[in-house]
Amino acid sequence: MNRAMKSVTMSRMISRPTTLEFIDEIFDDFIEFHGDRLFKDDKSIVGGIATLDGKPVTVVGVQKGHTIEDNLARNFGSPHPEGYRKALRLMKQAEKFNRPVITFVNTSGAYCGIGAEERGQGEAIARNLIEMADLKVPIICIFIGEGGSGGALALAVADEVWMLENGMYAVLSPEGFASILWRNPSRVEEAAELMKITAQDLIQNKVIDKIIPEPEDGLHNNLKYSTDIIKTELINKLEVLSNKNIEDLLSERYNRFRQFGEYSE
């Protein structure tokens, strides 16, 4: 198995720690809030307020489960539009009360279904992109497992994007890539390699800014190893970001995404 496929496999492991476990390890006094105030509470997105080093923050993330029952309740971490709208509601709340936002991404993608289309999956993702680009508080996004396409990006328009060592982020799954472009799903490993989806690849092309190391004995056996690092890094980085004036912060965020693209003219 090549390095890219190892990331795909590890990021999808059912034992891989979920957003709520990360929140529990990193923050204190987490209070979960529910609902988008429009349609319902999407359990594949969790969020609320907590403290970090004694200071209030808003946390939002995609939630998977460790069992089939749990995963059914969480829709296997594939949010509906109301999930993205809940996330946005909580981020706008953070902006109002001037507290930073930390997002956790772990999704194979936004859900593809009839209800999701009826309620505007495209609009919900698009709205998050435009609103996060201009959200007037620091945003740090952490990819803890899978990062699939627009459904991941909808929580990842941030000042900094970090990724666990065995995380991944791609425009579509390597399986989808192989079957659409090559009509051959069995070429999945080759697709994974070519797509440059690993943390090492992504830091090279500046899609992510930092790689969080994972323990030798597996993240699920020793989550604290990685969350201790995240906690320290978050405290340091949020202090830096919070001290910037808001125009500088927003223009740096703009430039962070403005730079992507390779073309000749």
Place this chain on the structure above:
Amino acid sequence: MNLFKKKNYITIQHVQNTKNEDIESPSIPDGLWLKCKYCKKTVYKKDIGEYKICPHCGGHFRIGAMERIALITDENSFEEINGNMCAKNPMGYPDYDVTIKKAQEKSGLKDGVVTGLCTINGYKAVIAVMDSNFMMGSMGSVVGEKVTRAVEKATALKLPIIIFTTSGGARMQEGIISLMQMAKVSAALSKHNDAGLLYITVLTDPTTGGVSASFGMLGDIILAEPKTLIGFAGQRVIEGTINEKLPEGFQTAEFQLEHGFVDKIVRRDELKETIGKILKMHCVEGGGF
């Protein structure tokens, strides 16, 4: 029905600063007869008129970017910007240059979008027009960069931006960089929005994936051509996920209107007039009465 009404008819030859005068209707194969994909009837080519509308069911045939520009902009008003931008190969995808070259030959375009300044019924605007003949209008670096620059130009010149979308989604061959274009364009639109400027989206067949999940759905006013396929996920993907057939009319412009995601469905032969009226009502400095 004013199918054959010749209002504001502009032949493609009048469009300046473009190299595509000989590309007349790249979406419609040669021959005298066409098949309408909506009603499945055979249509005499002449009967679809300059707007390429099926006389039986009102379905719209797909048209290319240059043809669209000729139908929408005032004669001689279109000035293309960033017309030479071409794709590179950020992921090292095998033979991507060959794919690009073929698409260029097929469409007569450098990549999947044409951008520029124009007037519409006398009102100045920046427009970006996508073209499904170029790799299904997929969004890679060039589409993302050209649309972003068009939006930034509109912000700098305090002009409305009008984007005609048609896209199957992200340009997979450019990998994660194509995904980043969604954030890039949306951020540019955020600044345009903050400046109090008007953004009109015109969704044309098909508008799906990453384009619908970014600038496609962000217009202050969202128009759509009749029967246009509009959605986030592809229909086969959804059928595969839910394991059942999709309902009739799913993800059409009419479906999107019904569910509140489109402001108005406008026939192609009424589009210029409708956009002209909207521009007129937004040209009052500072608004007010």
